[in-house]
Amino acid sequence: MTNSLNDMRHAKSLIFIGSNAAEAHPISMQHILHAKEVNNAPIIVVDPRFTKLAAKASDFVRIRPGTDAAFMLGLINVIIQNGWQDKEFIETRVAGYEEMAVVAADYTPEAVEEITGIPASETVRIAKILATNRPTSLTWCMGGTQHHIGSSITRTFCILQLVLGNMGKSGGGTNIFRGHDNVQGATDMCVLSHSLPAYYGLSDGSWKHWCRVWDVDYDWMVSRFKEKKWMNAKGFTLSRWYEGVLQEEKIEQYTPLKAVIQWGCGSNSNSQYHRVKRALDMLDLYVIIDPFPTMAAAACESDNVYLLPCSSQYETSGSVTSTSRQIQWRHKIVDPIAGCKDDYEIMAELVKRLGFADKFYKNIKQVPEDITLELGRGSLTIGYNGQTPDRIKKHMANWHTFDIETLQAKGGPCDGEYYGMPWPCWTTEHPGTPILYDISKEVTKGGLPFRNRFGLEKKYDSSGRTENQLAAVGVANPGCEVQGGYPEFKDVVPGTNWKTDLSQKTLKEALRRGMAPFGNARARCVVWTFPDQVPIHREPLHTPRPDLIEKYPTYEDKPNHYRVHTRYKSEQKPDLVKEFPLVLTTGRMVEHMGGGAETRSNKYLSELQPEMYAEVNPMLANNMGIRDGEEIWIESPEGGKIRVKAKLTERVDEKTIFMPYHFGGVLMGRSLAGNYPKGHEPYVIGEAANVCTNYGYDIITQIQATKDGLCKVSKA
């Protein structure tokens, strides 16, 4: 989130696309509804399904799954055609606007209607609501990202906000509601196969930076790898690791995967789960570290599986980063229950046995505080260095002193600081940055311009125009030494820059001059390293509209996409819809979380939502002779097939099936209850929706496309 949940109280309108906050983030609703009731802010919900959030909306727009980019480009086009764009903001703080506008011009309301199913008049009407109720807070979740063009869709959201001038403003922003409790913190630490912590990437410079932080010899680090080239190569991802086991797709690694450690991660959130299951059975070693057995323990039916019972997060301590980038200290409530160990202890025991404990724990004596300090020392890119354990704990102890509207402490020990010191928090005196890219505040007081990350000027491929990438004259935070754009800081300490100067002199020097360490630039609409430099619509791989493939085709196949060959063009088969006529989409329910290992083992929540189901429109059900509560088979093009109860509801239209993805413990009609350790099977088991989610991965991130696949339904 660029802003915070509390800051949404100041929005004059709100638009949610592929987010069902009422179920997925229920407690955020008090701030959202405050904006609705106090500011009279319209709430626009764009979704294929009439969700519980839609029930709270002023305007519901039903969209065909996977066509979000087209709708956004349509809104942008209408805004530009009517002159509703924020001209000053665009001229001074945005790059590549003209090149983007040329692309958006193709998305007329009529063209958008053809792609999305949204009436042309609705696109115009929604654009006008946004234009006349600024600032708009824009929120998306996995409904916006889990597509093969997810990285393009999310960019259209950002561009819409730039065009409207809603960035860096209270009540505006791009406010992605993150899913898991610490997915923001874990993302920031880059438990990701393409980067070292804090988004440093995998270049030699990044490895050298982190080796300095870890105080280990770079050459020793190189020696740990098979060959040096594997240090710089992106690894397998959570979406497709199992291809490295199955080897049915071409993989780009010198060995298949033989062992997998599954640490605090439910396996049934993977699409094509029946294929994941086959991979589990082929592993030489599978280690599950979790408080509950998870579906993986039941789905893996070979030997060589170990279950290590780690404690819950209430039985250990450490920091967690909320969706608002706030860092809170999760104090330990009780010791690990008998027989369990906390994650830190399990890690220490493993590392000791694997023989690199002395190097791994060189700076770490007190756990977890010394780890907080070490990761902060290295994570300069995102300003994780100012939030020391002492400061975070002080905020926790004084959470009652923070103002609800601003999240700033009024008096008390944290006076003037923002709750949780939202990153970047550049120094131990910095109050945190409550709103990203806000030039109305001094940088030392939580203000920030856009980052200079992509050079000083650029000649665009599409237009041949060259544009200065720095912000225009006059755009600067109060107190800034330079009244206009400036590049990122480097060579304050010779040979280093603001990201690699571990002495942090560079950061302090920048702040002393009232400047942002990362420069002051423009936000760009053109990304010249992406296949779509300006985002466009491309039909879902498995589309119900094969007539649109010619005009909006997918990408060429991509070899070696995170070590796996990935099909695009060769997978987009126009005839698929004949056999699989319905669109399958998935989502959350309030009572469960993720793959459900925790919540389905919670007696209260199990009682509230005890059964897997699929939502089917009554028109479709009646035509097929399916009665409410009857069992049906849902089948995917990949051969996944599950048996679930039909819930007849007009929340979905007659072309769409919806399923919650929290269930597990039943696999393609077969109960796996007996496979769990006796007495540890969850209270509630059910078919995993992800058995039926389709093939399809984003061209940049490899996120799985679980929101726009195809399926067929038959009576069980």
Added chain:
Amino acid sequence: MSRSRIGNTLGCGAENGARRVTLNPKVARRSFLKLSAATAALTGAAMTTKMTRKASAAGKAAKEAHPGSTMVRSVCTHCAVGCGINAEVNNGVWIRQEIAQDHPVSRGGYCCKGASAIDMVTSEKRLKNPMKKVGGKWEKISWDQALDEISKKLTTIRENDGPDAVHLNGSAKVSTEMAYLQRKFAAFWGSNNVDHQARI
């Protein structure tokens, strides 16, 4: 759908029936379909109120901390809103969960998941022993045996097939410090085969 049917779904009806959930029989008697009707989010909220009411029905004692108790401030482990939790701990046992009325984000609010956070610790479904599957059966083993065997196997795979033969699926459910250790572990192990839920 009644609760006894849930037991049947699990394939362990009698055993499960003996441990029936008794939180709110009224809710349990309702049919599944009614439960998942459009008001289910509110049902969750209603349960919270009932839990609170039940607690206050116990009288003055419920309002006051047990003698010798401490109140620990913590954070809910479900979604990323980051709701505050006030946990009452007595003699090392988490005995009650109080709403965090003065938390600047959640302001005393809980969904049904947050309201039932205590069951993360108290659930009888929690694993309490390392286990290993042998001949298709789960066997309880000691921590030392588990960690020794896993480390030996990992080392053997590393020697025979290389460090990239191992993949770590890490977590968005652990602390930032632990997530950092997971990424650091992969680096020190010598592979970029590490990822977590943020990917999807």
